[in-house]
Structures are given as structure tokens and as C-alpha cells.
Amino acid sequence: MIVHSSEEEEEGHQPLQGTSPQSAGRARNVTRGFLSAVAARAGAETDAVLLVVSELVTNAVRHAGGVTRLHLAAGPGTVTVSVEDASTTAPRPRQTDAARPGGFGWHLVQELSADVRVSIGPRGKTVSAVLPLSH
Known part of the structure; x- marks a missing residue:
């Protein structure tokens, strides 16, 4: 299930729902729709x-058997x-090698984000x- 959250949801509006994205491309398309709905300026x-959406979804598909939920929430300026x-293994940075593909995603997520948290249950x-986002 994909749940889009915004400040409107807190006012009683129902979240948008769909199937869980199992590809980074589908997740980006869903995210573009969300960003346009919260009036984020392109840039x-x-x-x-x-x-960040691409990297997190790709990592879930590649290392954890797939995405079980994508949640997007807009806050003041974020x-x-x-x-x-479904994996209980926390992500970990890999040694990067410019001659080999992969290993850069987790570093990018941490670099682009103001805060990154992993909750394991x-x-x-x-x-x-x-992430910062002007609305």
C-alpha cells in the first residue's frame, strides 16, 4: 500500500492508496504526483x-525482497x-569503488537528507x- 500524507490528511481527508511500488521508476512517478499535490516547486x-526515493526503493528490492509500504509526508519546509x-537487517554503508557499480546509494541518502532513521521491528x-522542501 502506498500512503501519501500531507497536512490535509490531519484535517480528516483520506490518504491516497495504491499498490506497493516494486520498482524505483514507479516509486518516482508516485512521488512526482505527491510533490505536485503539495505544491512543491521543481528544482x-x-x-x-x-x-532518495529511488535509492531507498532500490535497496529494499535488491537487499530485502521488496517494498511493503511507501509513505510520503509533507511537513513545514520538509x-x-x-x-x-520485510527484512530486519539494517542498511549499512558499502565500500565504494568507482570501477564497480553500486555502493553509493546509502551514502547519497545520508548526504541529501537532514535526518535518516532506521526502525526495526x-x-x-x-x-x-x-529532506528540505519548499512548498
Whole structure:
């Protein structure tokens, strides 16, 4: 299930729902729709949000068997991206090598985000990243 959250949801509006994205491309499309709904201005901030979504979804698909939930929430001057999966293993940085693909995503997520948190529970984990976003 994909849940989009915004300040309107707190006022009683129902969240938008759909199927869980199992590709970074689908997750980016969903995120673009969310960003346009919260009136985010296109630019470097929205590009950073899309990149973080891509990396978190790709990591969940590649290392944790897939995404179980994507949650997007707009706050004052921020957007929070949360990706849930069924693995209880926390992400860890890999040694990067310019000659080999991969290993850069977790570093990018941490660099682009104001805050990154990993919550592990009995059914999997949630990785949440808070990014600045002008509305």
C-alpha cells in the first residue's frame, strides 16, 4: 500500500492508496504526483527527494525482497520519505569503488537528507529520510 500524507490528511481527508511500488521508476512517478499535490516547486530539492526515493526503493528490492509500504509526508519546509520492507537487517554503508557499480546509494541518502532513521521491528524495518522542501 502506498500512503501519501500531507497536512490535509490531519484535517480528516483520506490518504491516497495504491499498490506497493516494486520498482524505483514507479516509486518516482508516485512521488512526482505527491510533490505536485503539495505544491512543491521543481528544482534541486525535488530532485533530491526523487533520488532518495529511488535509492531507498532500490535497496529494499535488491537487499530485502521488496517494498511493503511507501509513505510520503509533507511537513513545514520538509518532506519525509519512509520505505518499509520485510527484512530486519539494517542498511549499512558499502565500500565504494568507482570501477564497480553500486555502493553509493546509502551514502547519497545520508548526504541529501537532514535526518535518516532506521526502525526495526519483528516484521521488518522502516527507513525514513527527512529532506528540505519548499512548498
